Amino acid sequence: MDKITLKVTRSGGKGTSYAVKYRKGMTVLDALTEVREKQDSTLGYRHSCRMGICGSCGMTIGGLPKLACQTQISSLNTDTISIEPLHNMEVVKDLVVDILPFFDLHRSVKPYLIRTDVKERDHSDREYRVLNKEADKFLQFDYCIMCGLCYAACPTVALDPFYTGPQAIAQAYRYMADPRDEGWEKRIDLLDTSHGVWRCHVAGACSFVCPKDVDPAKAIQLARMEVLKKRVLRKHAREGSRPVPPPVAGVAKEGVKPPHFDFGGASK
Amino acid sequence: MKRDRRFKAGVISSLNPVGFSTERWSYTVHRITGIIMVGYLMAHIFETFQLGGGSSAWANTMAALHSLGPLEMVGLWIVAGSALYHGGNGIRLILNEAFGKFMGKPILPVYPYSPTSLGKNQKIAVWTITAVVLALWVWAGAYLLAGLGVI
Numbered sequence: 001m002d003k004i005t006l007k008v009t010r011s012g013g014k015g016t017s018y019a020v021k022y023r024k025g026m027t028v029l030d031a032l033t034e035v036r037e038k039q040d041s042t043l044g045y046r047h048s049c050r051m052g053i054c055g056s057c058g059m060t061i062g063g064l065p066k067l068a069c070q071t072q073i074s075s076l077n078t079d080t081i082s083i084e085p086l087h088n089m090e091v092v093k094d095l096v097v098d099i100l101p102f103f104d105l106h107r108s109v110k111p112y113l114i115r116t117d118v119k120e121r122d123h124s125d126r127e128y129r130v131l132n133k134e135a136d137k138f139l140q141f142d143y144c145i146m147c148g149l150c151y152a153a154c155p156t157v158a159l160d161p162f163y164t165g166p167q168a169i170a171q172a173y174r175y176m177a178d179p180r181d182e183g184w185e186k187r188i189d190l191l192d193t194s195h196g197v198w199r200c201h202v203a204g205a206c207s208f209v210c211p212k213d214v215d216p217a218k219a220i221q222l223a224r225m226e227v228l229k230k231r232v233l234r235k236h237a238r239e240g241s242r243p244v245p246p247p248v249a250g251v252a253k254e255g256v257k258p259p260h261f262d263f264g265g266a267s268k
Numbered sequence: 269m270k271r272d273r274r275f276k277a278g279v280i281s282s283l284n285p286v287g288f289s290t291e292r293w294s295y296t297v298h299r300i301t302g303i304i305m306v307g308y309l310m311a312h313i314f315e316t317f318q319l320g321g322g323s324s325a326w327a328n329t330m331a332a333l334h335s336l337g338p339l340e341m342v343g344l345w346i347v348a349g350s351a352l353y354h355g356g357n358g359i360r361l362i363l364n365e366a367f368g369k370f371m372g373k374p375i376l377p378v379y380p381y382s383p384t385s386l387g388k389n390q391k392i393a394v395w396t397i398t399a400v401v402l403a404l405w406v407w408a409g410a411y412l413l414a415g416l417g418v419i
Contacts, residue, residue, distance in 0.1 A: 062287070063286055063287045064287045064288070087277045087281055088277045088281070136374060136375075136376070137374055138374065139374070139376060140374045140375055140376065140377055141374070143377060153288070155281070155282040155283070155292070155295060155296075156282070157277070158277035158278060158279075158281040158282035159278075159279065159282045177374075200365075201295055201298070201299075201361070202291065202295070202361055202364045202365060203288075203291055203292045203294075203295035204288075204289055204291030204292060204295075204383075204385060204386045204390075205288050205289075205291075205292045205295075207383035207385050207386055208288055208289045208291075208292065208383070208386060210381075210383065211381075212377060212381070213377035213381035213382070213383055214377070215372075215374075215383040215384065215385050217371070217383070217385040217386070218371045218372060218374070218383070218384065218385040221364055221365055221368050221371050221385070222368060222371075222374075224365055224366070225366070225367070225368050228366060
């Protein structure tokens with residue numbers, strides 16, 4: 001494969017083809033950058049970190065939502081690559097989509113720790129302890145980079161633009177599962193609506209395209225179970241974990257020696 | 269004026285499973301079979317409604333249906349398949365949604381990623397249902413052909 005052809009769907013739905021010289025290790029983002037630098041400076045696309053962290057370069061590559069920076073051209077097994085903007089979002093220009101409604105949905109589920117005692121939260125000299133086994137319940141959902149791929153892949157969003165969406169529900173569950181959080185009831189009221197958790201039909205498309213294995217489909221079902229527990233079994237919200245004094249520096253427990261690190265003589 | 273920026277991709281985008289996992293194909297078939305069953309329900313209500321017009325109206329309706337010949341049986345066979353798949357897959361979805369079955373527990377993501385909600389257990393559930401439904405559908409086809417006296 002010496003050359004590849006990028007078939008880019010541009011504003012207004014018109015397609016433009018670009019021939020790019022292929023080199024080993026080339027990603028779709030590299031190819032688009034080469035097009036913009038050498039062939040067509042008007043081509044619009046969004047990117048930032050180039051390493052799958054920022055989540056800016058989401059686009060539909062070969063029919064599936066993917067991050068352009070993480071998609072190796074060699075992995076697509078074709079020399080003609082179709083590139084479209086993300087589905088379920090309005091196009092601003094070429095491959096740039098309006099991601100603000102998606103961020104609004106994220107904000108709507110209160111993606112932050114809610115404490116009932118605000119004074120304690122804002123002026124505490126203590127910290128909230130989270131045990132490892134407690135963190136295991138929500139850490140997976142904490143890896144979300146808000147790229148919008150799950151939202152673009154979701155077949156429910158395609159039919160119901162007022163659906164809260166996989167990303168936002170996963171983030172709501174992330175905080176509901178956090179032992180420090182006390183906003184359980186508020187979030188459940190947001191999710192227990194006709195456009196909330198009940199709208200998901202478990203197509204699994206969100207988890208399939210997630211570049212960070214956040215697995216929103218799993219989070220939605222867990223959130224559903226939480227809603228069922230509260231609404232059917234009438235379980236009340238639990239109390240958040242109480243603040244504990246920070247450990248004394250260097251000594252975790254009385255009588256236990258601090259760990260010894262051997263740097264192979266580098267510190268001498 | 270504040271612009272509503274929410275965007276609706278539409279039915280075709282929603283039902284297109286190409287490139288996605290088995291679960292998304294299952295979703296598409298589930299939706300289509302649901303639509304077929306709603307169509308059948310409407311037709312069935314219309315058919316039964318003819319009883320109100322007396323025995324002659326009912327006889328005319330039946331005659332119109334039988335005039336379709338083998339197409340009537342093909343239609344019934346499609347409805348039987350739709351009901352079987354929709355029901356079978358529906359049970360899997362209830363287990364998914366209400367009890368979290370086949371979804372797995374939250375884990376620490378380790379590359380190469382493999383979401384547990386689309387993992388082995390989910391695949392076994394999807395393919396078991398598909399196999400059972402196909403077997404029952406074939407049996408339903410044989411039953412209908414026997415009714416026609418073909419076999």
